[in-house]
Amino acid sequence: MTEQLEAEPAAAAKLFGDRIELARQFTHDLATYGEELGLIGPLELPRLWTRHVVNSALVAPLIWTGARVSDVGSGAGLPGLPLAIARPDARFILIEPMERRVEWLAAEAERLGLENVTVQRARAEDVVLDAQVDQATARAVSALSKLIPWTAPMVRDGGQLLFMKGERVQAEIDAAAKAIRKARLSDIEVLLLGEEYDTEVTRVFRATVG
């Protein structure tokens, strides 16, 4: 199965630095078990590094020093686990409702020895956290019209929502106008991270809402 796995792109070592071995282990584990556990589709192996692991790690420089971060709808652990690997100074709460995925996330965090990760089984709109977080991330989970009301209450004043979005981001912003008006976004920055892929490098563009 792993023979179809994409070769590690040069960007990976840059993003993960001296944590690259953990990123390699995560990618290997995802390639080995991900399809069987329904975490990734059969077409993802040839682009696992670029579209998933490196793409997730692009958010790492945006995580504040020592931040508490909730990753909503982590699924296979994206972006939460690559972020926890790249940023051992920060703490990550992975929020995911599906039992099988929760089990994978907890087992994989343990296999990787990530002491900065906790996993909570919950839907974002129902989750109860010990305290509000500094930043919340989400990738491929839901439209902004839902994500904003789900996550804004989790984040402290002065905190930030970091959502990874595709090309239709402007249409989503327009459709979320009501949710944006209702959320207390004067106190929270919403940063939208879009993706542009070429053969090897994934770039991020930024837009703010609110």
Ligand SMILES: C[S@@+](CC[C@H](N)C(=O)[O-])C[C@H]1O[C@@H](n2cnc3c(N)ncnc32)[C@H](O)[C@@H]1O
């Ligand atoms: C398409 S997957 C994306 C997973 C991962 N973030 C990624 O980028 O590969 C969407 C994930 O969101 C989770 N999800 C769906 N509704 C949710 C909710 N209300 N709160 C939290 N997570 C939710 C699903 O169980 C699933 O794991």
